[in-house]
Amino acid sequence: MMKKIGILCLAFLLLGLVNAKAQGAVDRLLGKIDKVSEKVDKAGATADKAGKTGSLISNFFGKKKDNTSAVVAAETQTIVNISGADFATLKSIAEKAENTKGVISVKTKFSTGGSSISLQHSGTSDDLLKALQKTNPIVFAEKNISGMEDGQISIIIKK
Numbered sequence: 001m002m003k004k005i006g007i008l009c010l011a012f013l014l015l016g017l018v019n020a021k022a023q024g025a026v027d028r029l030l031g032k033i034d035k036v037s038e039k040v041d042k043a044g045a046t047a048d049k050a051g052k053t054g055s056l057i058s059n060f061f062g063k064k065k066d067n068t069s070a071v072v073a074a075e076t077q078t079i080v081n082i083s084g085a086d087f088a089t090l091k092s093i094a095e096k097a098e099n100t101k102g103v104i105s106v107k108t109k110f111s112t113g114g115s116s117i118s119l120q121h122s123g124t125s126d127d128l129l130k131a132l133q134k135t136n137p138i139v140f141a142e143k144n145i146s147g148m149e150d151g152q153i154s155i156i157i158k159k
Contacts (some may be wrong), residue, residue, distance in 0.1 A: 075104060078125045079150060080117045080132075086159040089139075090115045096136040102128065125150055 098106045105120040121128050133140045148153035
């Protein structure tokens with residue numbers, strides 16, 4: 001019985017030493033993580049200070065910030081309905097429309113019966129038509145326009 005107690009005491013002593021050594025390794029690892037976290041926090045604070053300094057300097061020279069929320073609110077959607085166009089023609093019209101001043105995004109829908117191009121743009125549909133007539137005068141010629149209302153332009157392409 002005494003042997004068993006001695007062996008158990010020795011086993012607990014060894015396990016305690018191993019546990020203490022493992023705890024020391026964990027503590028060192030946590031210390032390293034804390035140091036890295038502090039460095040990241042300092043870098044973030046430095047970046048914030050630099051950003052504030054840059055904005056103060058730009059405000060000093062009168063540079064205005066972009067107001068993207070105003071741009072988003074100013075967007076208008078106009079759908080251009082196109083009859084008589086094949087896929088290649090529709091693709092060409094969409095590419096030219098995308099390069100038109102004031103156009104923000106272009107989405108096309110193709111069908112042999114009638115295709116459409118959805119345009120997000122600034123200004124009115126009338127302004128958009130005038131700009132499209134400059135970038136693509138053949139397709140958007142007045143003879144091809146079959147209808148127009150706010151948010152919609154209809155054209156027929158004659159072959």
